[in-house]
Amino acid sequence: MEKQNQFDMLNGPLMGKIIVFAIPVILTGVLQLLFNAADTIVVGRYAGSDSLAAVGSTTSLINLLVNFFIGLSIGANAVTARLIGIGDKNGIEETVHTAVLTSLVSGAILVFIGVLFTKPILILMGSPENVLNKSTLYLRIYFIGMPVTMLYNFGSAILRAFGDTKRPLMYLTLGGIINIILNLVFVIVFNMDVAGVGLATVISQCISALLILKRFVSTQEDYKLNLRKLKIYRYRLIQMFRIGVPAGLQSVVFNFSNVIIQSSVNSFGAAVMAGNATASSIENIMYVAMNSFNQSALTFISQNYGAGKIKRIIKIYGECIFLVCVVGIVMGIGIYAAATPLIGIYSKEPEVIQYGFTRLSLMCATYFICGMMDTTTGALRGIGYSFSSMCIALVCVCGIRLLFVFTYFQTHRTYFTLFLSYPISWIATLAFEVLLFVYAYKKLFRQRSQTASAQM
Numbered sequence: 067m068e069k070q071n072q073f074d075m076l077n078g079p080l081m082g083k084i085i086v087f088a089i090p091v092i093l094t095g096v097l098q099l100l101f102n103a104a105d106t107i108v109v110g111r112y113a114g115s116d117s118l119a120a121v122g123s124t125t126s127l128i129n130l131l132v133n134f135f136i137g138l139s140i141g142a143n144a145v146t147a148r149l150i151g152i153g154d155k156n157g158i159e160e161t162v163h164t165a166v167l168t169s170l171v172s173g174a175i176l177v178f179i180g181v182l183f184t185k186p187i188l189i190l191m192g193s194p195e196n197v198l199n200k201s202t203l204y205l206r207i208y209f210i211g212m213p214v215t216m217l218y219n220f221g222s223a224i225l226r227a228f229g230d231t232k233r234p235l236m237y238l239t240l241g242g243i244i245n246i247i248l249n250l251v252f253v254i255v256f257n258m259d260v261a262g263v264g265l266a267t268v269i270s271q272c273i274s275a276l277l278i279l280k281r282f283v284s285t286q287e288d289y290k291l292n293l294r295k296l297k298i299y300r301y302r303l304i305q306m307f308r309i310g311v312p313a314g315l316q317s318v319v320f321n322f323s324n325v326i327i328q329s330s331v332n333s334f335g336a337a338v339m340a341g342n343a344t345a346s347s348i349e350n351i352m353y354v355a356m357n358s359f360n361q362s363a364l365t366f367i368s369q370n371y372g373a374g375k376i377k378r379i380i381k382i383y384g385e386c387i388f389l390v391c392v393v394g395i396v397m398g399i400g401i402y403a404a405a406t407p408l409i410g411i412y413s414k415e416p417e418v419i420q421y422g423f424t425r426l427s428l429m430c431a432t433y434f435i436c437g438m439m440d441t442t443t444g445a446l447r448g449i450g451y452s453f454s455s456m457c458i459a460l461v462c463v464c465g466i467r468l469l470f471v472f473t474y475f476q477t478h479r480t481y482f483t484l485f486l487s488y489p490i491s492w493i494a495t496l497a498f499e500v501l502l503f504v505y506a507y508k509k510l511f512r513q514r515s516q517t518a519s520a521q522m
Contacts (some may be wrong), residue, residue, distance in 0.1 A: 073229045075369045077150065080363070080378070081385050087357040090169070090231035090387070094222070095354025096233070097242040099347065104242075105204075105263035106347055108249045110340070110412045115260045118413060120200035120260055120335045122343020123328060125499055126189060128208065129326050131179055131205050133317035135172040135216055139223040141310020143361070144368045144447055145302065146227035146289075151372025158288045158301040162224055166282070167296045168303065169220035173213030182210025190310040191325060192332045198258045208262030214268075214275035222280035225287055226365055237277040245270035250403075278354065309447055311457035316443070319460050323467035323491075338481060341421025348405075349429050352397045356437030359390040360444035367448030371504075380507055383445045389427060392440045394434025402430035433487035439496040442503055452504050455499060457500045462495040 073083055096208040110118035142165040149157040184205040185198070193201055222234035245266050252262025282291035331342045362385040370378045403410065409422040470487040 067389055072491060074487060075229060075366050076323060076373050076378075080366070080381055082446060083391075084209050084359075084362050084382070084385055085503075086390065087226075087229060087365070088236040088362050091226070091358035091361055092355045094231070094235045094238050095357065095501070096351060097238045099241050099350050099354060100246070102376065103356060104246045104249045106377075108253050108346075109260060110245060111226045112253050113413050115336060115340050115413065115415060115418065116197050117200055119194075119339040119343060120197040121204055121263065122347065123193065123197065123332065123345060124188075124201050124208075125340050125343070126183070126323060127191065127205070127328075130318060130321040131209075131322055132212070132215075134314035135176060136219055137312075137314020137317050138172060138218075138306060138310035139220045140259040140313040140364065140447065141306035141452075142168075142220055143223035143227045143475060144309045144452075145305045145362055147448075148369035150227060150288075151369040151374075153433040155270060155288050157302070159290075161296055162289045162291055163284070163297055163330050164299045164302040165220045165224060166217065166291060167298050168215040168306070170213050171277070173216035175247055176212035176216070180212065184209070191329045194332065194336060195442040197336065200206075204260040204264045207261060210266060211268030211271050214272045218271065218275040218278050221275070225278075226361060227368070228287070228289065234278070237274045237281075240277070241274035244273060247453035263287055269520050278482055309452045310352055313447060313450040315364070316452075316456040316459040316478060318433060319456070319464045323464045323487075326468060326471055327484060327487070330475065331481075334481060337415070337417045338421050339422075340415070340480075341409075341418045342414060342425060344409050344418065345411070345425035347428070348408050348426060349433070352394065352401065352429070352433045355389050356394050356433070357399055357440055359393070359437065360384045360440040361439050362386055362447045363444035366411060367445055371449050371510075375512065376507075376510050379445075379449065379510070383441075383503065383507075386441045386445070387438055390437035391434050394437040398433055402427065405430070425485055428482065429483050429488070432492070435492045436494060439492050439499065442496060442499040446503055446506065449506055449510060451502060454502055456500065458495055458498045462498060463491045466491040466494055 073086070075083065081455065106118055106122050109121050112380075128425065142161065146158060146161050146165075149161060150161065185202040188198055188201050218234075218237075225231070225233055239464075248266035248269060249263050252258040252266055256262060258265070279291075282289060283293065331339055363383060366386075367379050367384045370376075403424050405426045406419060409419045409426070412422075443455050463492075467487045469483070470490065475484055475487070
């Protein structure tokens with residue numbers, strides 16, 4: 067019964083296994099989005115557009131501060147998957163204990179940063195005076211829950227390394243239901259406004275994290291956790307950092323450019339901010355669906371890389387790219403067709419709906435390119451090229467977006483023009499990452515062939 071949610075990534079056909087792996091990851095990502103979506107829907111309907119703008123405009127800042135540490139969980143996933151491929155049970159145990167303690171330390175750091183520095187950062191981002199205090203309050207409450215958020219993310223990453231994507235989904239489902247109920251109670255019954263939705267999110271995240279922790283403590287699998295043996299093993303931490311730090315920095319680079327763009331959005335006023343927040347929330351459904359193939363590529367490739375099955379790596383990459391294109395195009399068409407009623411769930415104000423539709427019309431047509439880019443990033447991390455991928459992102463994502471905002475956008479200052487920087491940066495990043503992956507794979511294949519020849 068212990069292994070019912072796991073499967074063999076090292077042998078047999080791949081397509082079906084990738085799909086079975088990815089579907090719970092997609093659903094988990096969608097539920098995570100429901101935390102923020104429920105926040106924005108409830109405040110938009112029952113607290114007004116200022117509260118909606120206050121909650122929605124914090125997304126890029128949350129991602130900027132949090133995603134570096136989420137990157138470390140990517141390192142935990144890749145290292146654990148590689149050790150599974152090798153068959154190193156002792157290494158898995160050390161990695162699990164290191165990852166859990168690292169998650170709690172990371173969360174504590176984020177509490178400190180979030181509580182002390184969110185208001186100055188929001189001021190630098192140009193948040194309007196009428197939403198500044200509400201945004202600050204929401205963020206401070208949100209960041210108090212960071213230790214449990216990090217614990218859930220690190221724990222989920224380790225379970226995914228074993229092929230278990232169902233339990234994180236089940237745990238998050240319970241938390242998501244509680245989050246929505248508490249949102250309604252705190253905002254409608256107790257009139258707590260943004261403080262209520264922030265508190266509801268923290269409570270629901272605590273529940274999901276405790277369920278993850280219970281699983282690790284009670285299991286008899288290789289990832290069993292003994293709380294008395296919690297320790298950071300230096301070598302395992304270094305292994306996690308080699309993949310996780312570049313992944314985290316890459317995410318920070320992406321989100322730093324998003325913060326700059328959010329600052330430009332803020333300059334158009336509260337209605338544009340609210341429309342942008344609703345479109346971003348809907349758009350994120352596409353992101354988590356396609357990002358599941360990033361995680362699939364990372365986990366499958368890491369295991370096969372650890373096992374020395376180099377030929378399967380190119381098959382995994384190709385099938386993940388095919389699947390992410392199909393999902394991205396189908397979802398883009400579907401969301402575009404339903405864009406107006408979807409935005410109407412968040413707000414009934416015509417101006418908010420108009421600006422939300424403007425952003426979605428561009429993103430729905432091009433988001434599959436982002437999916438291809440992220441999947442290639444996952445493949446590169448799986449074979450140890452996390453630093454190189456980060457460098458490409460630094461130049462092609464951050465560089466191009468900042469150059470676009472401070473040059474072309476200044477002379478063509480429209481909301482639609484601002485977001486052209488996204489697909490342009492995705493295309494450039496994808497091109498360079500594909501070239502790097504082809505080079506890296508050929509190098510691995512030559513090394514494997516030379517090793518086989520020497521052993522003969």
